[in-house]
Amino acid sequence: MKSEFRFRPHHFLCTIGFEGKGYSEAFVENYAEIARTLRNTPEGDETIIEVTSGTDSVCLPCPNRRGAACESESKIRLLDEAHAHVLGLKIGDRLTWGEAKKRIRSLMSLEKFDVVCAPCAWKKAGLCEKALLKLKKSGQVPPLALLLILALFPMTVRANPFTEIEARRAALRKTIVGKTKAPPAAKALKKAEDALENEEFEEAIKAASSAEKDAEFADHAFALKGAASLQSAEVAISDSEWAKAESDANRGISAWTRVNESFLYSPWNSGSAREIGRAELDSALAKAKRKSGASAVKLFEKAFQRLTLENGTGLIRPMHLEAYADLCLHKKTELCVAWLTKFANQYSKNSSESKTIGKKFPQIIEAGKPTFANSKITIGYKQKDADEVAFDAVFPLIVEENYGKAIDEFQKFLNEFPRSTHRFRARYWLAFSLEKKKSSGDAKPHYEQLVRETPLTLYGLLAMQALQQDPAGRFKGSASLLIEHDSAQTPIEAARLYRVRKLLAANADRFAAMDMRALRARDTAPGAYLLWLASLASSAGSHLATFSILSDLIARMDESVYTAAGLDLVFPVVEWPMIERLSQAAGVDPYLALSLIKQESAFDREAGSTVGATGYMQLMPFTASDVEPDVERRELLDPEINIRIGTKYLKKLLERFKGNVALALSGYNAGPSATDRWVREGRASKSFLEYVEQIPYKETRDYVGTIYRNYVWYRFRLTGERITGTEAFWPTGVKQSASAANAPASPVPSPTPSFTPPPSD
Numbered sequence: 074m075k076s077e078f079r080f081r082p083h084h085f086l087c088t089i090g091f092e093g094k095g096y097s098e099a100f101v102e103n104y105a106e107i108a109r110t111l112r113n114t115p116e117g118d119e120t121i122i123e124v125t126s127g128t129d130s131v132c133l134p135c136p137n138r139r140g141a142a143c144e145s146e147s148k149i150r151l152l153d154e155a156h157a158h159v160l161g162l163k164i165g166d167r168l169t170w171g172e173a174k175k176r177i178r179s180l181m182s183l184e185k186f187d188v189v190c191a192p193c194a195w196k197k198a199g200l201c202e203k204a205l206l207k208l209k210k211s212g213q214v215p216p217l218a219l220l221l222i223l224a225l226f227p228m229t230v231r232a233n234p235f236t237e238i239e240a241r242r243a244a245l246r247k248t249i250v251g252k253t254k255a256p257p258a259a260k261a262l263k264k265a266e267d268a269l270e271n272e273e274f275e276e277a278i279k280a281a282s283s284a285e286k287d288a289e290f291a292d293h294a295f296a297l298k299g300a301a302s303l304q305s306a307e308v309a310i311s312d313s314e315w316a317k318a319e320s321d322a323n324r325g326i327s328a329w330t331r332v333n334e335s336f337l338y339s340p341w342n343s344g345s346a347r348e349i350g351r352a353e354l355d356s357a358l359a360k361a362k363r364k365s366g367a368s369a370v371k372l373f374e375k376a377f378q379r380l381t382l383e384n385g386t387g388l389i390r391p392m393h394l395e396a397y398a399d400l401c402l403h404k405k406t407e408l409c410v411a412w413l414t415k416f417a418n419q420y421s422k423n424s425s426e427s428k429t430i431g432k433k434f435p436q437i438i439e440a441g442k443p444t445f446a447n448s449k450i451t452i453g454y455k456q457k458d459a460d461e462v463a464f465d466a467v468f469p470l471i472v473e474e475n476y477g478k479a480i481d482e483f484q485k486f487l488n489e490f491p492r493s494t495h496r497f498r499a500r501y502w503l504a505f506s507l508e509k510k511k512s513s514g515d516a517k518p519h520y521e522q523l524v525r526e527t528p529l530t531l532y533g534l535l536a537m538q539a540l541q542q543d544p545a546g547r548f549k550g551s552a553s554l555l556i557e558h559d560s561a562q563t564p565i566e567a568a569r570l571y572r573v574r575k576l577l578a579a580n581a582d583r584f585a586a587m588d589m590r591a592l593r594a595r596d597t598a599p600g601a602y603l604l605w606l607a608s609l610a611s612s613a614g615s616h617l618a619t620f621s622i623l624s625d626l627i628a629r630m631d632e633s634v635y636t637a638a639g640l641d642l643v644f645p646v647v648e649w650p651m652i653e654r655l656s657q658a659a660g661v662d663p664y665l666a667l668s669l670i671k672q673e674s675a676f677d678r679e680a681g682s683t684v685g686a687t688g689y690m691q692l693m694p695f696t697a698s699d700v701e702p703d704v705e706r707r708e709l710l711d712p713e714i715n716i717r718i719g720t721k722y723l724k725k726l727l728e729r730f731k732g733n734v735a736l737a738l739s740g741y742n743a744g745p746s747a748t749d750r751w752v753r754e755g756r757a758s759k760s761f762l763e764y765v766e767q768i769p770y771k772e773t774r775d776y777v778g779t780i781y782r783n784y785v786w787y788r789f790r791l792t793g794e795r796i797t798g799t800e801a802f803w804p805t806g807v808k809q810s811a812s813a814a815n816a817p818a819s820p821v822p823s824p825t826p827s828f829t830p831p832p833s834d
Contacts, residue, residue: 077110077120077121077122077130078107078111078120078121078122078123078129078130079122079123079124079125079129079130080122080123080124080125080129080130080131081124081125081126081127081129081131081132081149081153082124082152082153082154082156082157082160082162083149083152083153083155083156083189083193084129084131085122085156085160085162085173085176085177086156086177086181086186086190086201086205087131087195087201088104088107088108088111088112088131089174089177089201089204089205089208090195090200090201090202090203090204090205091104091105091108091200092200093105094198094200095135096135096136096137096236096650097134097135097136097236097239097240098236099134100134100135100136102134103130103131103133103134104131107130107131111170117170118169118170118171118174119169119170119171120169120170121167121168121169122167122168122169122170122173123165123166123167124157124162124163124164124165124166124167124168125164125165126153126164127141127142128141128142136236136239136240136243137650142267145650145651145713146267146270146271147270147271147711147713148192148713150271151192152189152190152192152193155188155189156189158189159180159181159185159189160173160176160177160180160181161176161180174208177205177208178208178209181205183202183205183206186201186202186205194650194654234790234791234792234793235646235649235791238641238646238790238791239646241637241638241641242611242612242641242645245608245611245612245638245641246577246612248555249574249577249608249609249612250574250577250578250612251574253571253574253575253577253578254575254578255575255576255578255579255580256287256289256290256575256579257283257287258283258284258286258287258289258290258294259284259290259575259576259578259579259581259584260579260581261280261281261283261284261294262280262281262284262290262293262294262297262576262579262581262584263579263580263581264280265277265278265279265280265281265284265294265297265301266297266581266583266584268280268301269297269300269301269304272304272308274301274302274304274305274308274321275305277297277298277301278297278298278301278302278324281294281295281297281298281301282294282298284297285298289568289572290572290584291336292332292335292336292339292340292341292342293341293584293587295328295329295331295332295335295336295341296328296329296332296339296341296345296587298324298325298328299325299328299329299332299345299348299352300325300348302321302322302324302325302328302352303321303322303325303348303351303352303355304707305317305321306318306319306321306322306325306352306355306356306359307355307705307706307707308707309321309359310355310358310359310392311705313362315359315362315363316359316363318355318356318358318359319356319359319360319363321355322352322353322355322356322359323352323356325348325351325352325355326349326352326353326356329345329348329349329352330345330349332345333345333346333349338565340587340588340590340591341587346379346382346383346385347380347383347385347388349379350376350379350380350383350385350388351376351380351385351388353372353373353375353376353379354373354376354380354388354389354390354393356372357369357370357372357373357376357393357396357397358392358393358396360372361373361396361397361399361400362396366400366403366404369396369400370397370400370401370404370409373393373396373397373400374408374409374412376389377389377412384683385683386416386419387682387683387684387685388685389416389426390694390706391425391426391428391429394413394416394426394429394430395429395432395433397409397412397413398413398429398430398432398433398434399433401413401433401434402433402434410434410437413430413433413434413437414437414440416430417430417431417434417437417438422438424695425695459490460486460489460490460493460494460495461495463486463489463490464486464493464495464498464499466482467479467482467483467486467499468502468766468767470482471502471505471506471763471766472759472763472767474509476506476507476509476510477506477510479502479503479506480503480506480507480510483499483500483502483503483506484503486499487499487500487503497523497526497527497530497532497533498532498766500519500522500523500532501519501520501523501532501535501536503516503519504516504517504519504520504523504536504539505539507519508539516539517540519536520536520539520540521536521540523535523536524536524537524540524542524547525547526630527627528547528548528635529627529634529643529782530782531778531779531781531782534782534785534786535762538796538797538798541797543795544785544786544789544795545637545640545789547635548635548636548637548639548640549636549637550632550633550635550636554601555601555604555605555608556599556601556602556605557570557602557605558602559595559598559599559602561595561597561598566592569588569591569592570588570592570609572588573585573588573589573609573613574609576588576613577612577613582613582614583614585612585613585614585615586610586613586614586615586618586677587615588613589609589610589613589615589618590615590617590618592606592610592618594606594621594622594625596625600626600629600631600633601633603622603625603626603631604626604631604633604634606622607619607622607623607626607642608638608642610622611641611642611645614647614676615677616645616647616671616675616676616677617675617677619642619645620643620675623639623642623643640786640790643786644671644783644786644787644790645671645676646667646787646790646791647670647676648676648689648712648716649667649791651712651713651716652666652667652670652716655713655716655717655720656716656720658717658720659717659720659721659723659724660724661720661723661724661727662801664784664787664788664791665723665734665780665784666690666716666719666720666723667783667787668780668781668783668784668787669690669719669723669738669741669780669783670689670690670716670719671783672776672779672780672783673689673690673691674688674689674690674691676689677689678710678712678715679710687706687709687710687715688709688710688711688712688715688719689712689715689716689719690715690716690718690719690720690722690723692709692715692718692719692722694706694709696722697709697718697722700718700721700722700725701717701718701721704718722741723737723741726740726741726745729745730745730748731804732804733757733802733803733804734801734802734803735757735761735764735765735777735781735802735803736748736752736757736764738776738777738780738802739751739768739773739776739777742772742773742776742777743768743770743772743773747770747773751764751767751768751769756768760799760803761781761799761802761803762799764803765777765778765781781799781802784796784801784802
């Protein structure tokens with residue numbers, strides 16, 4: 074007998090059910106050969122398989138593999154643990170395929186199968202259940218001709234667009250990293266990152282401690298120790314283990330203080346004060362619970378002051394306020410009453426924070442917010458720029474269908490404001506009006522100019538649709554050569570970029586992304602160098618940095634962006650299998666969810682706003698708890714939990730607005746009440762585009778329009794489908810009216826303040 078394969082525990086059952094489907098062409102080819110050897114050859118039952126906990130024979134070519142782990146490692150570990158328990162497997166065990174089949178046949182009942190395979194997205198396909206039933210009935214897994222065909226003619230399996238995108242991403246990463254080697258400290262950071270992902274906090278701190286000995290990576294090591302300590306403290310708080318919570322929080326204070334004081338040029342430095350404040354809150358809470366009232370009060374007030382200066386009071390949670398208010402009741406001081414009054418005035422009357430304060434100090438809430446005499450306050454009002462005022466004055470002509478006058482006024486606008494930020498809007502509506510007046514020949518040059526000058530904006534896309542052009546047609550240029558150096562590059566920048574490549578070589582992407590966020594492109598840098606920087610940032614997963622750099626290139630009219638490689642940078646496909654699965658479970662179009670996540674967080678799983686919006690879908694804690702009451706704030710940083718709750722919330726908005734995606738998106742960004750008001754005002758009485766143009770908030774107007782643009786491009790890139798209209802966002806069969814806005818609907822939580830839209834175009 075010969076040792077042929079290594080399997081993670083759940084892959085034993087997967088191999089019984091495999092029928093030639095998978096995550097990529099290479100994955101299917103590889104798995105088909107494994108399954109053929111085990112199931113279709115005489116020596117298959119005698120083949121030895123070793124049980125392993127990391128990348129195995131099946132995983133090697135999988136596009137979801139990240140080093141020795143899976144992109145969804147936490148879920149895969151649950152599958153492995155459940156399968157190992159049922160089948161009596163331990164890491165390092167060696168058994169034949171025949172022995173494995175006997176264990177599955179005798180130990181894996183259908184009831185157990187339903188439980189252990191519940192997290193698996195493939196379960197609903199029914200392949201494993203069908204194969205398990207056959208094995209129990211006959212004792213054998215029948216050979217499949219398909220597997221022989223796949224083994225002999227693997228290219229008959231056609232790669233899907235997602236696989237091709239993943240392959241290009243992997244190739245770009247390989248080019249970026251080149252021959253750079255991963256030093257031990259970078260590998261230790263990766264080990265620490267993996268441990269933190271699996272909430273193995275002490276293991277994460279231990280690994281980070283070894284990395285801190287290398288001065289080049291020490292700031293990353295201390296930041297990870299601080300993050301692990303804080304997460305450990307929050308777990309201890311949820312378990313009411315107050316001594317441990319205080320110890321962990323103090324360890325977090327120490328680590329983040331080291332970052333703050335010793336690493337002035339670290340990308341972590343700018344946020345270190347907020348993290349210290351957060352750790353001080355948790356330490357003070359633990360002290361209060363341990364009856365150390367005096368020291369708890371001092372530490373609370375120190376944290377309040379620090380977070381106020383850092384615009385981080387959104388980190389103060391009701392449980393912190395409750396503990397502080399209790400201490401204030403016990404020993405009332407002017408300072409503690411002043412802090413509680415400040416917070417009561419800061420939050421809305423119905424917020425959980427205000428209610429918490431009101432339970433202890435009702436007189437503060439009853440007093441209401443202070444009013445000021447108008448004569449003693451000077452208020453500066455921001456006025457619209459002249460070009461925006463001019464556009465707003467012309468657009469009602471479109472609503473009134475007065476296209477003749479609109480043509481004259483939009484042409485006048487373009488003559489008066491040739492460099493206006495609204496020039497693309499004006500040119501599109503000029504062309505639109507010309508078409509409506511049956512002057513399509515006159516409209517065409519304007520559409521062509523939009524496609525030529527701004528193909529990545531909403532208006533460039535609308536122009537492509539009007540011209541019935543292939544979206545990829547404008548992006549068929551050859552990829553530019555990438556230049557890794559800039560003569561004006563500072564020594565700190567050069568060192569940091571080299572560090573990024575070392576981190577990428579170790580698959581420590583979280584730290585590489587952090588380094589890229591801190592870099593700023595210069596106006597004088599050559600385009601080829603900026604494109605290399607954008608590619609490096611994308612490889613690190615720092616997509617917001619990528620979008621920012623690309624925005625500079627686009628502003629220069631640099632043609633290097635308008636290539637297939639440029640599209641990969643502008644429209645990255647991140648966590649697609651997870652987004653697709655969770656969106657479908659919530660009843661939401663997965664391409665819509667992908668498009669929204671790009672706009673909300675630029676695929677930054679740790680994105681956070683000053684008011685507390687968190688994660689991929691920028692969920693506010695109170696919004697998340699309205700959707701899933703038991704969710705904890707720290708869990709919102711878990712991509713799976715964040716997307717699951719975010720898509721459920723989006724589904725509620727879609728139901729409230731009767732399937733109208735545009736209204737649901739404006740509700741997601743500005744709040745459903747604001748959207749209701751705009752509907753009542755008649756802004757949504759006609760078409761998608763007329764509604765978008767009449768949204769009074771610029772951020773929301775850009776938000777809805779840009780997500781539509783994202784949606785069209787993602788549908789095209791992942792399915793090949795060319796969307797030629799706006800029906801997906803504006804159902805033609807549903808009339809939007811004031812009565813619709815007031816119609817009964819399923820309750821929707823308070824609005825989720827949006828992350829500032831990334832400058833992706």
